[in-house]
Amino acid sequence: MVNPPRSIEALVAEAKAGNQDAWNAIVDRYAPLVWAICHSYRLSPADAADVTQTVWLRAIEHLETLRTAAALPGWLKTTTRNECLRNLSASARTPWQFNEVTMDVRSDSPALDAELLAAERRAAVREAFAQLPPHCQRLLTLLMSxxxxxxxxxxxxxxIPVGSIGPxxxxxLDKLRDCPALRSFASRDARNGE
Known part of the structure; x- marks a missing residue:
């Protein structure tokens, strides 16, 4: 059976203590977010790799100063955006010239916001799943496999009896929806009419 994902708070605490597996789990969890931002800026594969490497290096350097573990995804987003812009500027391309040729790279780009929101939701679901009781994790894993x-x-x-599986x-699922990690998305979606 696959172990449920650990909460970001647990991973950050373990990574701060020098646990390499915890650091690797953080990178695995948030690498798609970093790559999505690089992709939205239409960086070349080499430039995206450079930005990604710089972001993770800065994350290691600043992990000790992170006051709230839950702030890590936002910190990664901001740092990645800044590094993308720095990379574009260093290449003698401004975001505005780049914008005219390929796409809108402003930070309020709807496509970028949608990708970031989707990555945040996936991370929140993983965190909420990790907070479920073990019997719920096993049942949902089998049902969603x-x-x-x-x-x-x-x-x-x-x-367990066949007749009790559905209830x-x-x-x-009710417990999953009630997890604090998902509440902010539920209230945000309700406000936006989604």
């Missing part, structure tokens, strides 16, 4: 595991198989693996799933 994409393999269409029959209820009879789930019943035997988890030692238990419903309770587990």
């Amino acid at each position: 994409g393999d269409d595991v029959p209820y009879k198989t789930i019943s035997s693996q988890l030692d 238990t799933r419903s309770r587990c």
